Amino acid sequence: MIYFNNVSKVYNKDAEKGSSIALDDVTLTVTTGEFVSIVGHSGAGKTTLVKMILADEVPTSGTVFFESINVLKLKNKELTKLRRRIGVVFQDFKLLSNKTAYENIAFAMEAVGKTNEEIESDVPHVLELVDLSDKMFHFPYQMSGGEQQRLAIARAIINQPELIIADEPTGNLDAINTYEIVQILKKINDLGTTVILTTHNRGVIDSVGGRVITMEKGKITRDDKNGKYVI
Amino acid sequence: MIELKRITKAGFINFSRSGIISWAAVLVVTITLCVITAIILLQAVLHFSLDQIKEKVDVTIYFAVGAPEDKILSLKKSLESLPEVEKVSYVSAKDALKLFRERHQNDYPTIQALDEIKDNPLGGYLNVKAKEVSQYESIANFLKSDDALVSGSTSVIDKVNYNQNKTVIDRLNNIISGAQKLGFLVTLILVVISVIITFNTIRLTIFISKEEIGVMRLVGASKMRVRGPFMVEGAIYGLIATIITLIIFWPVTAYLGRTMTNFLGINIYDYYISNLFQISVIILLSGVLLGMVSSFFAIRKYLNK
Numbered sequence: 001m002i003y004f005n006n007v008s009k010v011y012n013k014d015a016e017k018g019s020s021i022a023l024d025d026v027t028l029t030v031t032t033g034e035f036v037s038i039v040g041h042s043g044a045g046k047t048t049l050v051k052m053i054l055a056d057e058v059p060t061s062g063t064v065f066f067e068s069i070n071v072l073k074l075k076n077k078e079l080t081k082l083r084r085r086i087g088v089v090f091q092d093f094k095l096l097s098n099k100t101a102y103e104n105i106a107f108a109m110e111a112v113g114k115t116n117e118e119i120e121s122d123v124p125h126v127l128e129l130v131d132l133s134d135k136m137f138h139f140p141y142q143m144s145g146g147e148q149q150r151l152a153i154a155r156a157i158i159n160q161p162e163l164i165i166a167d168e169p170t171g172n173l174d175a176i177n178t179y180e181i182v183q184i185l186k187k188i189n190d191l192g193t194t195v196i197l198t199t200h201n202r203g204v205i206d207s208v209g210g211r212v213i214t215m216e217k218g219k220i221t222r223d224d225k226n227g228k229y230v231i
Numbered sequence: 232m233i234e235l236k237r238i239t240k241a242g243f244i245n246f247s248r249s250g251i252i253s254w255a256a257v258l259v260v261t262i263t264l265c266v267i268t269a270i271i272l273l274q275a276v277l278h279f280s281l282d283q284i285k286e287k288v289d290v291t292i293y294f295a296v297g298a299p300e301d302k303i304l305s306l307k308k309s310l311e312s313l314p315e316v317e318k319v320s321y322v323s324a325k326d327a328l329k330l331f332r333e334r335h336q337n338d339y340p341t342i343q344a345l346d347e348i349k350d351n352p353l354g355g356y357l358n359v360k361a362k363e364v365s366q367y368e369s370i371a372n373f374l375k376s377d378d379a380l381v382s383g384s385t386s387v388i389d390k391v392n393y394n395q396n397k398t399v400i401d402r403l404n405n406i407i408s409g410a411q412k413l414g415f416l417v418t419l420i421l422v423v424i425s426v427i428i429t430f431n432t433i434r435l436t437i438f439i440s441k442e443e444i445g446v447m448r449l450v451g452a453s454k455m456r457v458r459g460p461f462m463v464e465g466a467i468y469g470l471i472a473t474i475i476t477l478i479i480f481w482p483v484t485a486y487l488g489r490t491m492t493n494f495l496g497i498n499i500y501d502y503y504i505s506n507l508f509q510i511s512v513i514i515l516l517s518g519v520l521l522g523m524v525s526s527f528f529a530i531r532k533y534l535n536k
Contacts (some may be wrong), residue, residue, distance in 0.1 A: 084451035
C-alpha cells in the first residue's frame with residue numbers, strides 16, 4: 001500500500017552552520033490492513049516519515065508511493081483527493097477551534113462532498129462510537145484532552161479512509177485515555193483499515209502488538225513483525 | 232450550489248465566532264471607507280469651488296460705436312458654432328447704455344455728462360463663456376483671425392478684454408489644474424494607505440487561523456472550501472463597515488451643512504443626501520471588494536501546502 005524508496009530528508013542542506021538529517025535513506029513497505037507502530041526517541045524522524053505520506057513534507061531524495069501514486073508528483077487537486085483517502089490524528093489534536101465537535105466532523109465530510117443528509121445521519125453515529133454523544137455541541141476548548149483526541153479520531157475515520165496515520169496520538173494523554181485511544185485504533189484496524197502509529201510510549205506498543213519499526217537518527221534500525229519496544 | 236451555501240454559512244459563523252477580531256477588522260475597513268467618503272465629499276467641495284471660479288471667468292468683445300448689428304450677430308453665430316464655446320450673450324449698444332445708467336444711478340456727474348453728450352457713446356458687446364477656462368485662448372485666437380471681424384476695411388471690434396485678463400486667466404487655469412492634480416494625488420495616497428492598512432489587518436486575522444487552514448487542507452478540503460469562508464468574512468466586514476460609515480456621515484454632514492455652508496459654498500448635507508445612493512454603491516463596492524480581495528491574497532500563502 002505504501003512504499004518508501006531510499007527516502008532522505010535533510011533540513012538546512014545549504015546552511016553554513018551545519019545541516020540536520022531527519023531521514024537517512026529509508027526504504028519501507030506497508031501492506032494493506034497492517035497495524036504498524038513506529039517507535040523512536042524525539043527527533044528520530046517518525047513524524048517526518050508519516051508527513052511524507054500526506055506530502056506535508058517533501059524528501060530531499062527518494063520517492064514515496066501510495067499504492068501506485070507517486071505522492072511527490074501530485075498536483076494540488078490530486079493531492080487533495082489523496083488526503084481524502086487518509087485519516088490523520090495528531091498529538092496536539094489539531095481540531096478546528098471555532099467549530100463544535102459536530103461541525104469538526106461535518107467539515108471533514110463536507111470536504112469530500114457528502115450531502116447534508118449523510119452528514120446529519122453519520123456524525124451522531126460516529127460521535128457515539130467514540131463516546132462523545134453528549135459533547136456534540138461543545139467546542140474543543142470545552143473538552144478534556146482525551147475527549148479531544150477521541151474527537152480527532154472520529155474525524156479521521158468518518159470518511160472511511162483506507163489509511164489512518166496517528167502521530168503520537170497519546171502524547172498528551174494520561175494512562176486511562178491512552179488505553180482508550182489505543183483500543184479505538186485497534187478496533188479500526190480490525191475492521192480492515194491500515195493504521196500507522198508513531199509513539200515513544202512503551203505501554204502503547206506492548207498493548208498493540210503487531211509490526212514495530214524502530215527508528216534512530218533518521219534510520220530504521222529494527223523492523224519486527226511481532227515486535228516489542230526495544231529502545 | 233450546496234458548496235456555495237456551505238461556504239456562505241461558514242463565513243457568517245466564523246464572523247460571529249471570531250468576536251473581537253472580526254470587529255477589529257470591521258473598524259479598520261470602516262476607517263478606510265470613512266476616508267473614501269470624506270474624499271468623495273471633499274472632491275465635491277473642490278469641484279463646486281472650481282466651478283464657481285470658472286463661472287466668474289469670461290471674455291467680453293467690445294464693438295466700435297456704430298458697428299452694424301448684422302455683423303455682430305453674424306460673429307455671435309460663428310462663436311456659438313465653436314466647440315469650445317458654452318454660451319454667447321449679446322448686449323446691444325442701447326442695452327449697454329441702459330445698464331451703464333443703472334450702474335451709475337447714484338453717480339450724478341457721470342449721468343450728467345452722459346446727458347450732455349446726447350448720442351450713445353457706448354458700443355454693444357458680446358459676452359463669451361467657454362466650456363473650460365483653458366479654452367479662452369483658442370477663442371481669442373479665433374477672434375484675431377479675419378473671419379467676420381471686419382466691416383469693409385474697418386474692424387468692428389473695439390477691444391477684447393481677454394488680452395487684459397490673460398495673466399489672471401492663465402494663473403487661474405494653473406490653479407484649477409494644480410488643485411485637480413493635487414486632489415487626485417492626495418486621494419490616491421490616502422486610498423493606498425487605507426488599503427494597505429486594511430489588507431494588513433485582514434492578513435493578521437487570517438494569520439491567526441493559519442494552523443487551522445493547514446488542518447483543513449490535511450483533512451482534504453479543497454482550496455475554495457478553505458478560502459471561501461474567509462472571503463465571505465471579508466465581504467461581511469465591508470458590508471457592516473459600509474452601514475457604519477453611512478450612519479457616521481449622516482450627523483457629520485448635517486453638522487457641516489449647518490455650520491460650514493457659507494465657508495464651503497455648498498451645503499454638504501444636501502449633497503450627501505441627494506447623492507446617497509451613488510455614495511452607498513461606491514463605498515459598498517469598495518468595502519466588499521477590499522475585504523474579499525484582501526482575504527483572497529492574504530490566505531494564498533497558507534493554502535499552498
